[in-house]
Amino acid sequence: MMEIQMLDHWVRLSVRLLFDILWVSYEDDTGTHRELPSHADSPGADYSATSSTLLPWPAGLPPYPIYVPQDLETLLQQAVASLPSFRPGPHAIGSVPLPIFVEGPAELPHHPWATLVEQLPQIAPYLPRLQTVYLTPKKPIARPAFRLPLRVLAVGGRCDAALEYMKSADWYANDPVVKTHGLQFETVEPQQMAKALRAEMREVVMIEDTEVADLLKAASRLPQPVLTRPRLVIVLSTGVSQPSTARLNLPPGMALLWIKDGGLSAVESFIKEFLYNLIHNYPLHEALKAAAQSVKVFSPSELQLFANPQSNHYLRLSDALTQLQQETLTLNQTVARGNLEAFFRRMGKDVSQKTRTIVAEALEEREAIQQAATVTREINIEFGQETTSLVPLAYAEALVSKARASQQKIRARLSPLMNSTAFLDAVEKHQARRVDVALERLIPEAMTYTAVAPKRRLVKGARYRLRVHIGLPSEDSLMIGETPPLDPLLPEPEGDKGHTLDVVVFEKDFTLLSPRVQNLQLPRLRGSEPVYFELVAPQRDTAELRIGIYHRNHLLQSFLLEAQVGADEWIDSPSPQVTVRLNFSRTARFTNLPSLTPRALSIGVNQNPATNEHAFMLKRDSDTLLFPVTEKIIADQQETFRKLLREATTDAQGNPRFPTYPAAGTPPSEEFNQVIRELADLGGALHHALFVRADKKMQKALREIAAITDDIIQIVRHDPNFAYPWPVIYDFQLPTKIAGAPAPPVCLGGVDAAAAAANANAQHCSHGPKDKVYCLKGFWGLRHQVEQLLALGDNLEDAVVKVERNPQAGICLAVGEKDEHTQKMTDELRNKLGAAVFELKQQEDLLDRLWKPAERPAILVTLGHLETNQIAGEPEGPRIVIQPKQQWLQAQEITNRQIADGDWEQQPNTLILLMACGSAATDIATLNDLSTAFTSTRAAAIVGTECVVFSRLVARFAEEVTLDLWNGMPLGQAVKQFNRRLTGAGNPLAFVFNYLGAADLQVAL
Ligand SMILES: [Zn+2]
Structure with a gap:
């Protein structure tokens, strides 16, 4: 049941007796208010005395002066002007009156204060445009919207x-x-x-x-x-x-x-x-x-x-109309539409002949539902006359009650199937339910909404209602892309609660008048009821907004609405003016939701090419935050981050600054402390930037994130090239900087080097978000797991949550950098995992292997030098050397192969460790391109580095993380544990490692 958003204008005047003065305070629906003074001697510049002679004075009350807001008349004038000066229809009184809710002082509850207020000289002139109403003293409650009769x-x-x-x-x-x-x-x-x-x-x-x-x-x-x-x-x-x-x-x-x-x-x-x-x-x-x-x-x-x-x-009868439309849309979603024959064909052997007969006979009852849907859809209501409002609404309600009865009959006829797990599973497996989005424009004079046709523009400043549901596409659908089959949606089994999803609108260019998050109940089989968002179109020529569908803060799908906006809706163009397109999906049919585990926070990053701005979109439960960031700020912060890492990698002589395997028990160096302090300072600044832009609810959510440990923070890059140092965000307080004082100490999170070497789960320190401290636990990437996902278009696919093992190919090592460190990695993995580990053969083409499902490994470790120099006989451009002088890894070659031979449609969807090494700072875009190319082919995850580091460090990382992954540890945890071990031992380069893919991704055991 939806609650109707109140958008009509109102004014509230409260009369209060204070310091022997009667004060009239002001408040209206736009949030404008004039507060009462807090001291008797400072009535404030906002208030002034008004004439109280001739007013209907309460009996027994001394002739106190009356103070009203100085600008009361202006405020009223503006409020009145915001209402239409003309209401059509035979019963209309010309203008729409402004309601003024009046409440009196608690000491004199019985006096007719509205009568007194009406006589105030600031108000009396506007009486023809006003209606005073006595404000009821009890707190308002939300009631279900009105429905006929x-x-x-x-x-x-x-x-x-x-x-x-x-x-x-x-x-x-x-x-x-x-x-x-x-x-x-x-x-x-x-x-x-x-x-x-x-x-x-x-x-x-x-x-x-x-x-x-x-x-x-x-x-x-x-x-x-x-x-x-x-x-x-x-x-x-x-x-x-x-x-x-x-x-x-x-x-x-x-x-x-x-x-x-x-x-x-x-x-x-x-x-x-x-x-x-x-x-x-x-x-x-x-x-x-x-x-x-x-x-x-x-x-x-x-x-x-x-x-x-x-x-x-x-x-309001308009509420009754909306309720009616909503119910018929929902009824129509369930059983009324859909192509049964085509659905049966697709289900094939999964549905028996007997079952087919039961379903077909049950659905013979759907005519009444179809009729109610058609009549309601075509209903043309003009509220000015009863014969064009109440009467047709009553007729439509009559049809809806027949439709409800039909639905009951269908339910009864299907009931023998509703206990059959096999049948329910078969329907769930084949049934195509999609997110559908439509936009309805408010006709203010009529208080009704009409659907926006895709070939019409939006109108600048006009009010719209965005409708989102999951089920069959509606007649007003704005979706583009692949058209789903029209499967009949059946009633849900008795007692089946389905899933509660959150629909979130990040309004971007629009103004959003309703809450940003609405709950959508998705039953097991049938379509959902719609949810609505009230919007105002902007005063610009193009506009976009983003719609996210979340389950327990895990982003399931994301859509981009793009619209042309003009002075009116008419435009002579063959192309659609308003479109909604899927650009990120972790579910094909909403049947894999149990495998998508909760996230503590989900952050989307969206690009707006027109303005060179990005938008950060945060969501935790019912709290959201949308804020724009310029390209420049992001680039600067990312560059600062990488510079810190580069400087932490090599010393002036080009040697590693920090040991890869610090000796057990060695206390971290002061150099390490200094790098951590600089990273924390950067991370703290990033956290502040988020926090100060958040509203109170989101600030509370960020505080919760700071207080919890070992959760997953999800980052979705709607622009794949966008990089931002999320793991370095630091949400504990930082020590106050005192000039001349020694630098504050750095806490290793309670895990000292020896303990870290011996036991990755060593006890944590007791530091928390309120301590002013440099503590490793304050970083998102060390306290939580930060997963990053790429949005790569409109593929409806279930997210890969497990990489299946290939009996023919377990862990493939493609190591182009042959030195003692990589040799040690290869030996260790061989010793510990035996025959599961194999090396890419001389002459063997890596991409050939990856595109043969029988030879594709579950885990691929590529470890090679990142070459950027032009070398005769070698391909141009940055490349990872897989076999010296023979084979290189380049993004364009992966994409060429994908174009020629398609995606990896079968398991294993290889988990790739993309380990680039070298001693020079190199253009990191190369690595990003490789990650994007592999993600696009359906690799389950790509683990990479923020910058190029020494082979000994990537070899250690690859060895330890591969071992953990092969033993079933989820990806995010394996990376986090490694990073904790490394930093705990005094090496700050943990922040070099990142991954694109789900934190809870596992290799099947
Ligand atoms: Zn600590």
Whole structure:
């Protein structure tokens, strides 16, 4: 059930008695507010005294001065100007009135403060454009959006009589469909009232003031108040009780309209007009003002509305329309559409003839659902007239209730299959459900939405509603790319909860009016209900936004919406103007979700070529952060990072600065401490940059990340070339820098060199995010696992979470750099793993082997010199030497092979260690290109280096990590453990190693 976003304008004026002054504070829906002063002697520049003569003064109250915000009149003028000055339709009153919610001081709850406020000189001139409403004192509650029928309960004969004009209208009196599905009237005697309320929810209850106290008591005692309480109470008053008493006792979630009973015909006329106005989709305050204006016999104080900005909209017919559309879309997704024959053909032997017959017979019932869907889709509502609003809506509701009955029948007929695991598995295996995105434009005058056709532009500044669901493509789909088969979606098995996904809209160029994260319930078999996001199109010619589908913070799929935007929607062009395209996917059919484990945080990085900007998109549970970063800032930070690593690699003589195998028990050098301090300073600055841009909720989420250990942080590069030093982000506090003081010590995270050599799981220190310290645990890459994933287009594939072993080829070593260190690695791996390890043969072409599934290894270790010099007889450009003078690894050759021979469609999807060594700082883009090329062919992961390092270090890394991987350790953990061992022993170069692929990727045992 969706909650409708409140977007109508309102103003709230609160009268307070403070320091012997009456203050009128201001607040509105845009967030503008004028606060009360905190000291008697400083009323503040914001407030000034206003004339209080002639005001309806509360009895017994001394003539206190009244202070109002200095700019009250300007604020009101602006608020009024933001509302349409014309409302079409025969019942309209010209302009849309601004609701002003008034509350009085707690000391004087019974005084009619709205009457006083209306007479203020700053407000009186605007009265024709305003409607004052008494603010209900209870906290608002969120109620499900209104849905037809509108049920009206009259209590007692007087109220029954007051509805007579309404009940005699031709469109109502002679139409049984409207009477059942559109508008229902019922009358009970006061003694039966409480029982009637318990029996069924009534949206509107009419009652005399003698009974109102009983009604409010009964309403406050109803079970499940959000579902069962009346939304509006209309009180006919003969002056027996005070309206303010009713207002103060009104239970949350209800509004109340108080009418001075000045004779039956006046009340009848007024009620008729008021109810008609609700049918014409007015909020309560506007329905009241328009009715009062056409009936003309009531003075303003004889009609009092008690509501809040939420309950003012509890009875909108546009909500009823949206509910109807949403239900038919969902019903239509389930069983109503789809090509059964084609689906059976694809299922082949997985579905028996008997089962086919049951399904086919069950689906014969789907006609009613299709009819309801078609009628609702084509419904053309104009709220200005009951015959074009309530009446057609009632007819559509009648069809929907038939459709619901059909769905029940289908469910019943399918029930013999719903306990069959084989059948459910077969459907799940073959059924194609996709994310579908549509955009609907708000027609403000009509309060309805119409679908945006792909060949129309968006309109600058116009309001839209983005609709996202998973299932079959809708008629309004904006998706481009491969068209999925139209499979019938069946009802879900009884008791099957399915998965809760998060849909996140990173609005980028748009303005987002609704929350950025919405939950989407995905059942096992059928389509999901849609979720909606309210947007405003920007004042620019092109616009994009990104949609992410997450499961437990693991990004499943990501889509890019791109739109042309203009002054109007008309454009003469054969090409689509609004498109949505998949660009990242870890699931083909949403059936592998259990294998995609939770992430602590997911960060997407998006590129915007038009502005040379990147956007960081963070998501943890319901908290998100979107912020742009310029290319330059990113490049500078990445360069600073690499410079630190390069300087940590070699000394002035070109020798390694830090030992690869520090002797056990040797304390880390001061040089090491200095490098760690510099890395932490950089990482701390990066963390601050994220933190200060986050809102309070995201800041809380980042604080949580800082306090937890051993979790996985996911980075998705929507631009594959984008590199950023995520593992170096440092989220503990840093020591305050004191001039002249000795440099602060560096904590190894509690793992000293000896312990690290002996036991990688040695105890940690007790440092946490609040300690001002240089501690290895403060780095994301050492405390957590940082996985990076590449977005490479629109392939719908399940993520590889396990690399299968190939009996013919276990671990392939392609070592072009022959020295004592690489020899040691080869010997050690051979000793420990035996026949699983083999070397690439002389003359053997590595790519030939990789493109033969029977010979493709589970793990490939390429370790070679990164050559950048032009050498006669060798290919041009940077290359990794695999066999000196014979074979080199280059990205373009991998891509050529992929173009010629296709992707690796069968296991093993090799896990590649791409170990480039050398002594000179070299263009790292080469390595990035190689990683991208291998990822594109479906290698499960590429483990690489940030810069070129000595062969002894990459050999140690390759040896230890390969051993752990082969023994079943997940990739992220193997890399993290190595990095902890290395840094714990006093070598800071752990930050050199990174990987593209899932942290929990494993080699099958
Ligand atoms: Zn520590």
